[in-house]
Amino acid sequence: MMVQIHCRLRIVGVGLLLGLGMVLPAMGVAQAAPVVERISMQPNSDGPGYLVRIQTSERLQAYSQPRFVGRNQLEIVLFNARVSQACRRDAPGGPVQAYTVEARKNHLVLRFQLDAQLTVKAEARRDRATEDILIGLTYSGIPTASAPATPVLHSSALAPGDERARWRIDTIVIDAGHGGHDAGAIGAGGVREKDITLPVALRVGRYLEEILGVNVVYTRSDDRFITLKDRGRLANEAGGKLFISIHANAARNRSAQGTETYFLGMHKTDAAERVMERENSVIQYESDPTAYDGLNEKTLIEQALAQSAYMRSSEQLAGLVQQQFTGNVGRTNRGVKQAGFYVLWGASMPAILVELGFVTNAQEAAFLQSENGQIYLASAIFRAVRAFKTEYEKGLDLGMAQ
Ligand SMILES: [Zn+2]
Numbered sequence: 001m002m003v004q005i006h007c008r009l010r011i012v013g014v015g016l017l018l019g020l021g022m023v024l025p026a027m028g029v030a031q032a033a034p035v036v037e038r039i040s041m042q043p044n045s046d047g048p049g050y051l052v053r054i055q056t057s058e059r060l061q062a063y064s065q066p067r068f069v070g071r072n073q074l075e076i077v078l079f080n081a082r083v084s085q086a087c088r089r090d091a092p093g094g095p096v097q098a099y100t101v102e103a104r105k106n107h108l109v110l111r112f113q114l115d116a117q118l119t120v121k122a123e124a125r126r127d128r129a130t131e132d133i134l135i136g137l138t139y140s141g142i143p144t145a146s147a148p149a150t151p152v153l154h155s156s157a158l159a160p161g162d163e164r165a166r167w168r169i170d171t172i173v174i175d176a177g178h179g180g181h182d183a184g185a186i187g188a189g190g191v192r193e194k195d196i197t198l199p200v201a202l203r204v205g206r207y208l209e210e211i212l213g214v215n216v217v218y219t220r221s222d223d224r225f226i227t228l229k230d231r232g233r234l235a236n237e238a239g240g241k242l243f244i245s246i247h248a249n250a251a252r253n254r255s256a257q258g259t260e261t262y263f264l265g266m267h268k269t270d271a272a273e274r275v276m277e278r279e280n281s282v283i284q285y286e287s288d289p290t291a292y293d294g295l296n297e298k299t300l301i302e303q304a305l306a307q308s309a310y311m312r313s314s315e316q317l318a319g320l321v322q323q324q325f326t327g328n329v330g331r332t333n334r335g336v337k338q339a340g341f342y343v344l345w346g347a348s349m350p351a352i353l354v355e356l357g358f359v360t361n362a363q364e365a366a367f368l369q370s371e372n373g374q375i376y377l378a379s380a381i382f383r384a385v386r387a388f389k390t391e392y393e394k395g396l397d398l399g400m401a402q
Helices: 002-028 160-167 194-211 228-237 270-287 289-294 296-307 309-330 363-368 371-401
Strands: 033-041 050-055 067-070 073-079 084-091 096-104 107-114 120-126 133-140 171-176 213-217 242-249 259-264 331-338 352-360
Touching: 033 096, 067 228, 073 120, 084 096, 160 194, 160 228, 171 194, 171 228, 194 242, 194 371, 213 371, 228 242, 228 270, 228 296, 242 371, 259 270, 259 309, 270 331, 270 352, 309 352, 352 363, 352 371, 363 371
Parallel strands: 033 084, 171 213, 171 242, 242 352, 259 331
Antiparallel strands: 033 050, 050 133, 067 073, 073 107, 096 107, 120 133, 259 352
8 A cells, every 4th residue: 555655756756856956056046037027816717716817027936825924814925036117016806905015035925915804715826828827816705895996005014013023933833643544653552643643732732822822723633634735724824834743753673763853855865755655655545645646746846945945944943853852851863854745845834744753662652652751742842942933033033123
């Protein structure tokens, strides 16, 4: 059962490495960034909803999926892009009440203020014919009154204070691995990974809420199955600023032990690849495993570039988690590693995957199941997040003061 999936993933993995080798050098300073020339809005022609079309001078290499960054506020990032002075912009229409285009480093951030009376789902895709970026807005619920079109906001309309608040780590998504009919790894004495990840996840969340006062969103808070795609989608819709996926490890070698923390990256070792394959193989439990077939080489490269904006932060957070595990909880340090976990692809925010220890090691399995063990591990993750948040927000204040 696992073997078929392994083969497919390995092919994707190799393609990804080759593909990135070709794309990344092209992202250097030598190449002119595509210029946004037109932003148009129109009702969707093939179904209910609304369509935002972004036309660029040449093919845009990467863009993020739209995500909610506040109540009714949707954001999409166009990587390595500029906006032209002559850019033609349609007045807001449909569920969009206002929108801004703002340059941030080499990227463009588009923000849409949506009608509060509508529940809107948003998805970005590339138009096959024109290569324009299309943002599909589908909505349920009918507006009670037709709101008059409001003028386009300019970026100066946002005070620096608002801007700072927007980037603060105020919402953290905690993802308990596996659940429902997916037990995860089965270890010594029949211990199931899903029964360890949930109490540790809930405990981390509780500490974050009670001590740091941040908003915590769980992808699951009970024993239920959630697809890997939905975990990322939930995180984005909740406006998460950090994504922490919690798992437990397994190995044929019963003496293997220790913790390791992953972020999404291309430089994976064989050992990291085995962990990635095991965690990605969860899709066999999903009703439509072919949903990931769409993750072809091209999409993966685009998503890798999109996540690369968060790669350094993700690596930093992973390092802090490992430091806590080894320094304060006395776990064996297997290090910070990178690999292509599906569950991390979808989250448009710094994202890590923590392997708490091996359920296949009798001693470690006992520790993972014990309340004390879970308190130690959850506290370690909590302290790492607290340190990360402090450092990150200090940088934010400095950056804004300049
Ligand atoms: Zn797992």
